[in-house]
Structure formats: C-alpha cells, structure tokens
Amino acid sequence: MPTERIRNFCIIAHIDHGKSTLADRLLEKTDTITSREFRNQMLDDMDLERERGITIKASAVALKTVKDGKEYTLNLIDTPGHVDFNYEVSRSLGACEGALLLVDASQGVEAQTVANTYLAMEHNLTIIPVISKIDLPQSRPHDVLTEMEKTLGTAPEETLMVSAKTGQGIAEILDAVIERIPPPKGDPNVPLKALIFDSVYDEYRGVIIYLRIFDGSLKVGDEIYMIKTGRSFKVEEVGVFKPKMVVKECLATGEVGYCIANIKSIHNVKVGDTVTHKKNRTAEALPGYRQPIPMVYCGIYPANNADFHVLREALERLSLNDSSFTFEPETSQALGFGFRCGFLGLLHMEIIQERLERESNINIVQTAPNVTYEIVKTNNEVIRVDNPEKVPPLHEIEEFREPIVRASFVLPSEYVGTIMQFAEGRRGRYKSTEYLSERRAILTYELPLSEIIFDFFDKMKSATRGYGTLDYDLIGYESADLVKLDILVSGKRVDALSTIVHRKDTEIKGRKLVKKLKSEISRHLFEVVLQAAVGSKIIARETIRPIAKNVTAKCYGGDITRKRKLLEKQKEGKKRMKSIGNVEIPQKAFLSVLSVDE
Amino acid sequence: MILKRNTSPTALYVHIPFCAKKCCYCDFNSIVSNQKMIDQYLDGIDKELRMLKSRFLFHTVYIGGGTPSLLSENQLEKLLDSICRSVLASEIKEYTVEANPGSLTMNKIGLFKESLVNRISLGVQSFQDKQLQFLGRIHSGNDARNTFHLLRDAGFKNINIDLIFGCPNQSPDDWKRDLEIAVELNPEHISTYALTYEEGTALTRDLKSRVVRKLDEYIELAMYKTSINYLRLNGYNHYEISNFAKTGYECLHNCIYWKNAEYIGVGVGAYSFVNGVRTSNEKDVFVYMSKVDENKNTTSFREQLTPGQYASETIIMSLRLRQGISNTDFYERFGYKIEDQFGDTIRKLTKDGLIHYDERLTLTEKGLFVADTVMTEFL
Ligand SMILES: Nc1nc2c(ncn2[C@@H]2O[C@H](COP(=O)(O)OP(=O)(O)OP(=O)(O)O)[C@@H](O)[C@H]2O)c(=O)[nH]1
Ligand SMILES: [Mg+2]
Numbered sequence: 019m020p021t022e023r024i025r026n027f028c029i030i031a032h033i034d035h036g037k038s039t040l041a042d043r044l045l046e047k048t049d050t051i052t053s054r055e056f057r058n059q060m061l062d063d064m065d066l067e068r069e070r071g072i073t074i075k076a077s078a079v080a081l082k083t084v085k086d087g088k089e090y091t092l093n094l095i096d097t098p099g100h101v102d103f104n105y106e107v108s109r110s111l112g113a114c115e116g117a118l119l120l121v122d123a124s125q126g127v128e129a130q131t132v133a134n135t136y137l138a139m140e141h142n143l144t145i146i147p148v149i150s151k152i153d154l155p156q157s158r159p160h161d162v163l164t165e166m167e168k169t170l171g172t173a174p175e176e177t178l179m180v181s182a183k184t185g186q187g188i189a190e191i192l193d194a195v196i197e198r199i200p201p202p203k204g205d206p207n208v209p210l211k212a213l214i215f216d217s218v219y220d221e222y223r224g225v226i227i228y229l230r231i232f233d234g235s236l237k238v239g240d241e242i243y244m245i246k247t248g249r250s251f252k253v254e255e256v257g258v259f260k261p262k263m264v265v266k267e268c269l270a271t272g273e274v275g276y277c278i279a280n281i282k283s284i285h286n287v288k289v290g291d292t293v294t295h296k297k298n299r300t301a302e303a304l305p306g307y308r309q310p311i312p313m314v315y316c317g318i319y320p321a322n323n324a325d326f327h328v329l330r331e332a333l334e335r336l337s338l339n340d341s342s343f344t345f346e347p348e349t350s351q352a353l354g355f356g357f358r359c360g361f362l363g364l365l366h367m368e369i370i371q372e373r374l375e376r377e378s379n380i381n382i383v384q385t386a387p388n389v390t391y392e393i394v395k396t397n398n399e400v401i402r403v404d405n406p407e408k409v410p411p412l413h414e415i416e417e418f419r420e421p422i423v424r425a426s427f428v429l430p431s432e433y434v435g436t437i438m439q440f441a442e443g444r445r446g447r448y449k450s451t452e453y454l455s456e457r458r459a460i461l462t463y464e465l466p467l468s469e470i471i472f473d474f475f476d477k478m479k480s481a482t483r484g485y486g487t488l489d490y491d492l493i494g495y496e497s498a499d500l501v502k503l504d505i506l507v508s509g510k511r512v513d514a515l516s517t518i519v520h521r522k523d524t525e526i527k528g529r530k531l532v533k534k535l536k537s538e539i540s541r542h543l544f545e546v547v548l549q550a551a552v553g554s555k556i557i558a559r560e561t562i563r564p565i566a567k568n569v570t571a572k573c574y575g576g577d578i579t580r581k582r583k584l585l586e587k588q589k590e591g592k593k594r595m596k597s598i599g600n601v602e603i604p605q606k607a608f609l610s611v612l613s614v615d616e
Numbered sequence: 617m618i619l620k621r622n623t624s625p626t627a628l629y630v631h632i633p634f635c636a637k638k639c640c641y642c643d644f645n646s647i648v649s650n651q652k653m654i655d656q657y658l659d660g661i662d663k664e665l666r667m668l669k670s671r672f673l674f675h676t677v678y679i680g681g682g683t684p685s686l687l688s689e690n691q692l693e694k695l696l697d698s699i700c701r702s703v704l705a706s707e708i709k710e711y712t713v714e715a716n717p718g719s720l721t722m723n724k725i726g727l728f729k730e731s732l733v734n735r736i737s738l739g740v741q742s743f744q745d746k747q748l749q750f751l752g753r754i755h756s757g758n759d760a761r762n763t764f765h766l767l768r769d770a771g772f773k774n775i776n777i778d779l780i781f782g783c784p785n786q787s788p789d790d791w792k793r794d795l796e797i798a799v800e801l802n803p804e805h806i807s808t809y810a811l812t813y814e815e816g817t818a819l820t821r822d823l824k825s826r827v828v829r830k831l832d833e834y835i836e837l838a839m840y841k842t843s844i845n846y847l848r849l850n851g852y853n854h855y856e857i858s859n860f861a862k863t864g865y866e867c868l869h870n871c872i873y874w875k876n877a878e879y880i881g882v883g884v885g886a887y888s889f890v891n892g893v894r895t896s897n898e899k900d901v902f903v904y905m906s907k908v909d910e911n912k913n914t915t916s917f918r919e920q921l922t923p924g925q926y927a928s929e930t931i932i933m934s935l936r937l938r939q940g941i942s943n944t945d946f947y948e949r950f951g952y953k954i955e956d957q958f959g960d961t962i963r964k965l966t967k968d969g970l971i972h973y974d975e976r977l978t979l980t981e982k983g984l985f986v987a988d989t990v991m992t993e994f995l
Contacts, residue, residue, distance in 0.1 A: 543968065543986055567837040569987040571809040571858050573936060575629060575873050576887040579894055579919060582929055585992045592992075 019091050022201040024272040026093045026230065027146075028076070028110045030138060031120035032128040032487065033099030036150040038062055038073050039182040040120065040191075041096040047188050048081040048092070050260055061096045061261055066372060073098040074369055075339070076106040076216065078113075078228065078274050079261040085196050092195055093258075093274035099130055101489060102363035105310045105342040108137055109289070112307065113215045113230035113274060116144040116199030118191065119170070123149045123157035123179075127165045127454055129428045129489035135170045144199045147172035148191065153181035165454045202232070202272030210234035210242075211300040212269075212293040219335045223254075225281040226263075229293060230274050233300065237268040241296040242279060245303045249286045250296045251279035284334055289341040310342050311492060312360025314367060314387040314471055315404040317348065317514060318374070319356030321381035321596075321605065326355045332378035333357060336370065343370055348405065352514040352598050353383060353608075358405055361387075364471065383596060383605045385514045389468045392419040392495045406516040409502040412553050419495040421467040424449070427478070429486035431459045436481050444469035445520070465490075466498065468518075503528055505535065506549040506556075507601050514608055524550075528558040531610060536560045538607040546601055625890055626675040627872040630661060630699060631883030632684040633901055636719070640752040640822070641780075643814035647682075647901060654691055657884075657901065660908035662698040664882045672880060674703045676869035677711040677732075683739075685715035689723050696731040708732050710868040712776075714739060717763040718755035725770045735867075736767050737776040737805075742783075743797045744790060750783055752818075757797075764801050774865055776805035781843065782836040783811050784828045791839045792846070799850045804865035808843045809858050810836060837985060857936045857987060874937050876930040892921050923950070927957065931977065932991045940978030961993045 029037040038059040045051050045060055061077040062068055073096060081092040095110040097103075111117065117138045121131055138145055147166055149159050159179055166172045178194060180187030204211070216228040229236070236242070240253045257265040258275040269275045281287060290307035294300040320329045333345045344360040361367040364387065371384055391403040394417040395410060403409055425446075427437050434451065441448070441463045449462040470490065478486050503524055505515035515535075519527050528550030535548050541562055550558040573581055595602040634649045634657075635642075677699060687695060712735040713728055728736070742748050743757035760777075767775055777798050781791045798806055813820045813830070822828045844854050852860035856874060859867065872879050881888045884904040887896045896917040898904040907914045921929065927950045934941035946954050954977055955962055965971040970983035970990050983990050 543970075543989060565986055565989060566833045567810075567840065567985050568989050569810075569857055569985060571812050573857075573873070573933070574870060575879055575881060575889070576885065576896065578873065578876070578887075578889075578929065578933060579917075582925070582932065582995075585932070585988065586995055589992045589995050 019089075019270060019273070021204065021206065021270070021272045023088060023090045024093065024202055024270075025090060025116065025195050025199045026095075026114040026202060026272065026274055027116040027118060027195055027199055028095040028097050028107075028114045029118045029120060030097055030107055030111075030134040031099050031150075032122070032125070032130040032134075033072065033101075035099060035120045035122040035125065035128075035131075036182050037099060037120055038096050040118070040148075040150060040180065040188075041079070041094060043182045043185060043188045044081060044092075044094060044191070045079065045261070047185075047192065048083045050079065050081050063261070065376070066369060072100060074100075074103060074106075076110045077261060078110075078216075078259045080258040080274065083192055083196075085193065090196055091273070092192070095274075099134075100365055101130055101133070102361075102366040102369075104130075104133070104137075105307075105362060107134055108141075109215050109307055111138055111141040111143060112304075113213060114141075114143060115202060116146065116195065118146050118148050118195070119172070120148050120150045121162055121166055123152045123159045123162055124154045125485075126158075126162045126458055127169050127428060129426055129487035132169060132426070132428065132460075133489040145172065146191075146194050146198055147177040149177060149179050151181060151183070152179050152186065153183045161455060161457070165458060169454050169460070204231070204233040204271040206233070206235060206271040208233045209298045209300040210236055210240075210293065210295045211304065212236060213304050213306075214244075214287065214289050214291045214293060216339070217287050217289055218339045219284055223278050223280075225284055225287045225338060227277050227279075227281070227287060227293070228275075229269065229277055231269050231271055232304065233271060234295070235268055235270045236277060236293075242277075242293050243296040243299060244287070244291050244293055246288050246291040246306070247286055249281075251281055251286075253277055253279045284338045287338065289338075307341075310362060312342075312344055312390070312404075313362055313467060313492075314364065314389055315358055315360050316367060316387040317350060317353065317356050317385035317405065318345070318359050318371070319350065319353040319383045319385075321383050323354045325380055328378065328380050329357065329374075329382065332374050332380060333359070336373055336377065340370070342366070350385075350407070350514045352512045352603075353385070353596060356383075360404065364475075383608060385608045386517060386610070387472070388518060389421050389471060391421075391500065391518060393417070394419070403518075406502050406518050407513050409516075409518065412501075417497050418500040420498045420500060422464055422493055422496050423467050423470065423490040424493050425463050425465050425470060425488060425490040427461040427463070427486055427488050428454070429459060429461065429482050431457055433482040433486055434459055434461055437461055437478065437486060440478065440481060441465060444474070464493065466496075467492065501552050503531070504551045505531065506547075506551060507539075507603070508547050508599055509549075510599050511551075512598055512603075515610075524552055525557050528552075532558045532560040534610040535607055536562055538610060539601065539603055541565045542601060544600070625672050625878035625880045625888070627869050627877075627879035628672075628674040628677045628699075628703065629869075629879060629881040629883075629886055630665075630677070630679045630695075631881065631886040632679060632681040632687065632695070633657075633884050634681070634686055635683045636686055637752065637754055638818075640750075640818040641811060641814070643817050649901075651688070651691075653901075654687065656905055658687075658691055658694050658698070660905050661695065661883055663908050663911075664914065665698050665702040668702055668880065668882075673707050674880075675707055675709045676872065677703060677708065678869040679713045681714055683716050683719060684713050685719040685724060689721075689727060692724055692727050696727060696733070700731055703732075705732055708734075710735055710774075712737055712867070712869060715763070716753075716755060717760040720763050720766065722766065722770075725766060725772075729770055729772075734772070735774040735776070736772055737778065737807075738764060738767070738803075740764075740777045740798070741780045742794050744794065747780075747783055747786060747790065747794075750785065751780065761797075761801065764803070774805070775803045776807060776867070777801065777803045778807045778809065780809050780811050781839045782831050784831055786831065786839075788835065788839055788842065792842055795843060795846050799847070805859070805861040805867060806847060806852060807859050808840075808847075810840065840985070853938075855938055857984065871937070874933050875941075876926075876933045892926055894919050894921065924957075926950070928994050931958075931994045935977070935979055935987065935991060935994075938978065938984075940972075940976045942976045944975070946977075958994060965990060965993060 076097045078095045097107045097110050163174045211233040212229045212231045214227050243250045255278040256269045292303040345357040348358045396416045446463040446465040452460045499521040503517050503519050532548040545564050546562040548560045711733045714737045716739045740760040847860045855866050884901045885899040895915045897914045898916040962973050972978045
C-alpha cells in the first residue's frame with residue numbers, strides 16, 4: 019500500500035463520550051469484522067474493560083475502505099477517556115497524524131476534552147471535531163458547537179455530527195479522515211525507523227511489540243536493532259490488527275502493526291524505543307515518550323510471603339503492557355517483602371491491582387496510597403518520600419513539602435458555588451472562572467494533590483450530580499504543615515498503617531482511623547488496643563474488647579457436620595490475614611485510611 | 617493410617633418433627649401439622665425402623681423433636697410399639713423421650729412407663745411466664761412444676777429439665793431464680809442452654825430489625841458461671857458444656873455424639889453416623905414421607921469423613937465433655953497420639969491457659985468459655 023493511501027488517526031474524548039462505540043461503527047462500516055464476530059465496544063477486549071464499561075488500554079485496528087475507486091488503509095487507535103489513563107492517549111498520539119475529537123452532544127465540553135485537545139495540538143495532529151450521540155433526546159448540538167468553538171478553537175463548519183447508535187454521519191467520518199488527515203510523511207527508501215507504542219507479553223511467543231513505521235519497512239527475517247536497549251532480534255512475524263492479529267509479509271512506511279521476534283525477556287523492550295535495522299541503521303532515534311510521573315504510591319505485598327517472586331514476575335509482565343506504573347522493592351516490618359508501586363491515579367491503582375490478581379492468580383495485600391513528598395532535612399539534604407515510613411524523625415525535618423496541582427473543573431454554572439466551597443475546604447487557592455457559555459464554566463484552583471486524589475472525584479461527582487469534571491496538572495511542591503500519623507496496635511507501631519496528614523487534620527483523622535480499624539479487626543482472646551500517634555504523642559485510642567464467651571450451646575448428632583463446616587470457614591478466613599504480634603489484621607484494614615470518612 | 621472399625625452403632629434416635637406452635641428461637645426440624653399427616657408420618661417411621669431389620673443392638677433410644685409428647689395417645693402407642701419391635705429390651709440402658717410441660721397427660725405417661733422409656737427430658741426453658749412468653753412457649757411455669765410432679769408420681773427416676781438463659785430482658789437474678797426452682801424440684805439432670813440466634817428464626821429476624829437486642833456478652837457469661845457454680849454446689853456434675861447431672865445420670869445417648877461414636881437416626885432430617893460416613897434423611901417432611909412410601913432411599917446428604925476430619929472432629933466434639941478425651945482412647949481409634957498431629961497447637965493453647973494436656977486433653981475453665989475459638993485450632 020503506497021503511503022498516500024494510509025491514514026493514521028486516533029479517537030480522543032472525555033470519558034464515556036462514545037469513542038469505543040464509534041469505533042464499532044467504523045469497524046462495521048468498513049466490513050473489518052463480520053456481524054457474527056461483532057459485540058459492543060469490540061475493541062474493549064479485556065475482561066476488566068467489559069465489566070466496568072470503560073476503556074483502559076488503547077487498541078489499534080486497521081480498516082480498509084474504498085473512496086473514489088481507490089482503496090485506503092485507515093489505522094485507528096481507540097483511546098481511553100479517564101484521566102488516569104492519559105498516558106495511553108499521549109502514546110497513541112505519537113503514532114498518528116490526526117485525531118477524531120469527540121464531544122458528547124448531551125454533555126458538552128468537559129475537563130478531559132480540553133486536556134486531550136491540547137495534547138493532540140502539542141503533537142501537531144490534524145483534529146477533526148465531532149459531536150457524538152446526537153440521537154439522544156437531551157442532546158443540544160448547537161450549544162455544544164459554540165462551546166467547542168470557544169474553548170477548543172474548532173471551526174463549526176468543520177464539525178461533524180454523528181450518532182453511533184443510529185449510524186448517522188458515519189460515512190462522513192470516513193470521508194473526512196481520508197480528505198483532511200494527511201498521509202504519513204515517511205520515506206520508504208531510507209533506513210527503517212519505527213516507534214514502539216505498546217507491547218504485551220505472550221507466554222508462548224514472548225514479547226509482542228506494537229509499532230508505527232515512520233520510515234523504511236519491516237519484514238519477516240529482518241534483523242532489527244532497538245536503539246535504547248541496544249538489543250538485536252530476528253523478526254519471526256509481522257502483521258496488523260483487524261482487530262485480531264493478522265499476519266502480513268511486510269509492514270510498510272506509515273503503517274501500524276505488530277512484530278514478533280522471539281524476545282523472551284521483557285527487559286529487552288522499552289515502550290517509546292525506536293526500532294531500526296541492525297545492518298542499516300537510521301541516523302537518529304525518535305523522541306520517544308516522556309515517562310509519566312506517578313501521582314500516587316502504595317505498597318503491594320504478597321498475601322503469602324512465599325509469593326514474593328511470583329509477584330515480582332507478575333509486576334514485570336504487567337509493566338510491559340503498562341509502562342506508566344513503577345515498582346521498586348521495599349520491606350515492611352508488618353508485611354514483609356513487597357514493592358512500592360507508583361500509579362497515575364486511584365483508578366489506575368485499582369486496575370493494576372485487579373490485573374495482577376487475575377492475570378497472575380496471586381493474592382495481594384495493598385497499603386493505603388499516598389502522594390510523594392519532599393522533605394528538607396536540618397542538614398539541608400532534600401529527600402523524596404513516597405512512603406510515610408521514610409519520613410525522618412520530627413527533629414530532623416526542616417521543611418515538609420507537598421505536591422500542588424492546577425485543577426480545572428468544567429461544570430454547569432449552577433455548581434460553581436458548591437465546588438468553590440469544596441475546594442476552599444481542602445486548602446485550595448482560587449485562580450479563575452471562565453464561562454464556556456451561559457450554562458457552563460471552567461473553574462481553576464491550585465490545590466494540594468493529596469486533597470483531590472483520594473475521594474475528591476466521587477465527592478465532586480455527587481455534589482454536581484455527575485456533571486462536574488476535573489483535570490489536573492502537577493505544578494510543583496510547596497511547604498506545608500505536615501506530620502506523620504502512626505498507628506499502634508497493642509503498643510506496636512505498624513509501619514504499613516502510617517500516613518502523612520496535615521497537622522490540622524491529625525486529631526480527626528486519627529480518631530476516625532482507629533475507629534475504622536476497630537470495626538475491621540475482629541475480637542481476639544485478649545484486649546487489642548489501637549492508638550493513633552504523632553511522634554510520641556497519642557492522639558486517639560480505641561480498644562477491642564476480648565471475646566468473653568464464644569461457645570456453641572447445643573451440639574448433637576445433626577449439628578456436627580454444620581459445626582465443623584462453620585469452624586472450617588472461620589479458620590479459612592484467618593489464613594487471609596496478616597499477623598502482627600498476636601493480632602490478626604485483615605487485608606482490608608490496610609486500606610482503612612482511604613475510607614475513614616464513611 | 618488405619619481407622620479401627622468401631623463396634624456397630626448402639627444409639628437410636630427417632631425424630632418427631634411436629635409442634636403445636638413453632639418457638640421463636642427454634643431452628644430444629646419442626647412443623648405445625650394435622651392428625652392425618654402425623655399418622656402417615658408414623659407409618660413412615662415404622663417402615664424405616666423395620667428396614668433396620670435388627671441389624672443393630674441398641675443400648676440407648678432417644679425420641680426427640682419437635683414435640684414427641686404432642687402425639688395423641690394412640691399415635692404414641694403406635695410409635696412406641698414400632699420402636700419396641702426394633703430393639704432388644706434387655707439391652708436398653710437408657711430410653712429418653714422429650715416432652716413439653718402441658719402436653720403430657722397421665723395416660724401418656726403411663727404409656728411411656730409400659731414401653732421401656734426410663735428417662736424424660738422436659739422442655740421447661742424457664743419457670744417464669746415473662747421469659748416463656750418471650751420464647752413463644754405455650755405452657756406456664758406452673759405447668760412445668762405440675763408435669764414434673766406427675767412424672768415423679770408415675771415413678772420416673774431419671775428426669776432432665778431443659779432451661780434457657782441469656783434472653784434479652786432476663787436479669788442475672790431471674791436466671792438464678794430459675795436455677796433455684798429447678799434444683800428444688802431435684803431432677804437427676806439439668807441442661808442449661810444459652811439462647812442462640814440461629815439464621816432463619818423469627819428471633820433472628822427481630823434481632824436484625826432491632827426489635828430485640830442481644831444481652832451483653834459479659835452478663836451472659838456471668839449467668840453461665842452462675843449455672844456452673846450453683847449447680848455444682850447442689851450436687852450436679854458439670855459434665856458437658858451445657859449439661860449437668862447427678863453422678864451416674866449423665867445422658868448416655870448424648871455422650872455418644874460427644875465422643876463422635878456411631879448412631880442411627882430415623883425420621884425426617886435425622887442424621888446417622890456409621891463407619892466414618894455421616895448421612896442425613898430428607899429434610900422436607902413431605903418429600904421424606906413420599907420417599908418412604910415408595911420404598912426409596914431417604915438419604916439426602918452423605919459425607920465420608922477423611923481420616924484427618926474424623927480425628928479432628930472427634931477431638932472437637934470430645935472437648936465439649938469436661939473430661940475431654942484420653943490419649944489412650946484416641947490412640948486406639950486413630951493409631952497415633954493427639955500431639956503427633958497437633959503438637960504446636962497444644963503447646964500454644966497450653967501456654968495461653970486454654971487447655972490441659974497430659975493423659976487427657978481437656979479445656980481449662982478459661983478455655984471452656986471460648987471453646988469455639990479453641991476448637992478451630994484443632995481443624
Ligand atoms: N444514545 C447513544 N449512546 C451512545 C452513543 N455512543 C455511545 N453511547 C453510549 O455511551 C456509553 C459510553 O460509550 P463508550 O463508547 O464506551 O464511551 P468511551 O468514550 O469509549 O468511554 P471510555 O473509553 O471509558 O472513555 C455507552 O453506554 C454507549 O452505549 C450514541 O451515539 N448514542
Ligand atoms: Mg472506550
């Protein structure tokens with residue numbers, strides 16, 4: 019396929035604005051899949067994506083279409099909309115020349131609409147503005163057109179209208195992609211230059227790399243060289259996504275596809291690396307990707323200490339498919355050997371934890387998440403703290419700094435007051451209000467990251483009846499009055515339960531935390547004392563009364579089986595706990611900090 | 617490991633599921649029913665008993681319920697006849713019938729007397745009408761006393777009184793009073809059961825909807841301690857978690873269960889345990905009756921214990937007995953010593969003061985109060 023008949027584009031939007039459903043229609047319209055194969059949100063092929071109804075991973079697929087008697091290949095990448103998976107979007111953009119920018123006709127411009135549009139502009143992509151879901155009775159396409167023009171600078175006359183439900187406007191999208199998005203610029207006659215934009219590990223075939231060919235071409239038998247890792251491999255198979263992998267002889271300039279090269283070690287592949295030929299190398303590497311900065315950290319430990327190595331392998335395999343999370347070994351007195359992992363947000367953390375458990379069949383214990391702090395010590399040394407455990411003793415701390423974000427809320431005007439109140443209560447600094455239209459506004463605040471990352475989303479959603487959206491960027495670190503809050507269980511400090519909190523919140527948080535823990539730790543034969551402390555000062559205390567009487571009154575012939583099963587169940591429950599001193603602490607308790615407000 | 621074959625079952629249990637009214641706390645297999653159905657049911661029992669074909673030599677018989685004493689005189693006569701035909705009179709050491717005060721008449725008592733019954737277990741629960749009402753019992757405190765005297769007058773020399781403690785509005789004094797009245801009557805055996813909130817009972821529904829509140833655990837414990845001390849003081853041995861008896865009057869039949877020995881159960885939902893296999897009859901009375909009627913197998917549940925399960929179940933059940941289990945007996949049955957399997961557990965529990973372990977394995981008093989917690993360690 020000549021380069022001028024190839025188009026590479028992605029679909030970007032705020033969460034739930036209909037990207038994957040539009041992709042379905044494009045797959046159907048181009049006969050890429052038969053109706054027998056079809057299922058809704060076809061490209062969301064992970065179980066987790068289907069269960070949650072959201073896209074987590076970007077997926078590529080090659081479509082074939084004919085226009086004016088000529089056949090074209092359209093390489094589409096469907097991206098996720100949730101802010102936590104933003105790195106998937108920026109990686110996809112690097113493999114494309116254009117983007118379909120979707121805005122839900124009933125919702126209008128939202129926080130990630132703005133954020134993703136800027137991202138696409140940074141990558142110099144041609145943007146095709148699209149208003150989606152125009153079939154919805156509550157849709158207001160004309161208002162949305164104005165909002166888009168005002169905030170995103172899109173031209174109303176260039177904006178397409180579609181319904182992925184009725185199929186209205188789908189043909190026009192295909193036409194626009196061919197007419198407006200430029201074909202790839204690469205040169206087929208210079209050495210190979212290809213970008214690794216994603217990868218997965220396959221038990222049988224090793225690492226499968228997902229590529230966008232910028233210059234030259236790639237075929238079976240080629241010896242390839244990866245510039246960053248400095249490794250060479252012999253290509254066994256290349257192909258494209260339809261959306262299943264389909265073998266091809268060659269991947270030509272401008273194409274998007276996959277490559278299998280008997281790569282057994284996942285350490286040999288780095289997403290963002292440039293692939294070239296071993297003998298005939300390209301002069302310069304592609305810029306690649308900036309490693310995203312994790313927003314939250316938490317400890318991940320195997321529930322069973324013996325599974326440490328299984329966990330390490332599982333993390334490595336997963337990181338190949340999701341390079342946006344980080345992990346480093348750490349130890350905890352309470353939990354043993356595990357890893358400190360960094361994530362882009364709480365949903366990301368939740369998804370990784372679930373994928374770990376499912377894809378590697380391992381039980382894990384997770385500690386409460388925290389953001390990264392900076393501490394200036396009295397000897398002027400500056401340390402980064404991604405684990406409350408690493409906070410030095412009080413007298414060694416000169417200054418405690420926390421990450422600050424610029425947060426933009428896009429929301430209906432009537433909720434502006436509510437959100438302002440909200441942000442003020444969380445140490446926010448007001449910056450500005452802009453009106454997208456009479457009915458919608460963008461509110462900007464500077465806020466400590468720790469104040470918005472944990473429960474803020476849910477709270478904001480309910481305060482705005484689901485209409486408020488939020489996007490944020492890290493802008494730096496600022497000094498704050500922070501302290502480490504420790505938890506003692508029967509007099510012993512449990513490192514995995516420590517948190518960093520603002521001094522004004524210590525008492526309330528401490529009290530809530532021990533209360534919550536009390537509800538999660540079951541009674542023992544002895545009294546269990548739970549205390550919250552800052553330094554050596556105890557600020558809250560709860561006791562769990564010992565079991566006084568626990569004895570089945572009646573047990574005759576018919577009761578014996580039932581009784582044994584009951585006791586067996588109790589014993590099974592105990593196995594899943596971490597024993598600290600003599601106290602059995604359930605896995606859930608380590609996450610108590612997250613939900614103390616309930 | 618070789619499991620030694622026990623001697624064959626020596627205990628026979630017969631279940632009569634019918635009640636005049638279902639009590640709020642009861643999760644036993646019991647229903648309120650009509651006469652015709654009871655007659656049919658007794659036919660079924662008779663058939664099941666005949667199928668045993670005197671394969672076993674029973675030493676104990678226990679008719680439980682439900683309310684066996686609710687049966688009419690004719691029905692009782694039929695039931696007792698069926699049983700008599702299945703046992704060898706000279707072998708019977710203990711033959712118990714459960715009875716409720718109020719449902720016993722002179723004639724019924726006479727029938728018992730004539731047909732080998734030598735022990736009556738009287739479901740008194742409380743002598744105080746306030747408590748009886750709460751529990752949904754249909755008799756009064758006075759009924760209980762009167763029935764007890766009737767039994768004595770008829771010559772019954774082995775009578776048990778069942779009592780319940782730990783009701784939401786019961787005070788420790790109320791409970792003490794119940795114990796005093798029971799002791800005054802001077803039965804041979806007293807069972808004191810802590811009120812239990814079983815799934816699916818009216819009582820548990822009330823608890824969940826907060827119509828009733830559970831009695832504080834510490835008060836309940838105090839009541840339990842009162843029973844132990846007071847009854848001991850009055851000549852009753854505390855021989856099982858909830859059971860007290862004058863010397864020589866421990867319930868032989870129930871001890872079979874606590875030793876995890878073998879038994880045969882007849883009637884709806886009744887369990888049998890033979891040669892390491894536990895089975896239970898169909899739990900629905902209609903299904904049970906139609907199956908017996910069509911000569912079908914009435915078993916609805918069957919489990920073969922693994923040797924490990926058998927051993928640990930035996931320890932757990934035996935720990936209910938204050939005398940626990942002797943290592944010699946255990947060795948004879950299972951071919952190894954308790955400590956061979958549970959060495960670490962025994963050391964830990966001994967250190968915590970919850971068990972004694974020398975020739976016998978027993979619960980300490982401290983262990984007794986948290987017996988369930990201790991027992992999980994022997995799984
Ligand atoms: N009525 C109507 N509903 C639509 C249309 N397109 C999508 N939807 C519905 O909107 C919801 C979200 O659709 P998706 O396609 O999963 O949205 P998405 O943008 O891929 O979501 P993320 O990938 O999680 O960001 C689903 O319930 C779809 O059925 C449309 O054109 N009309
Ligand atoms: Mg999607």
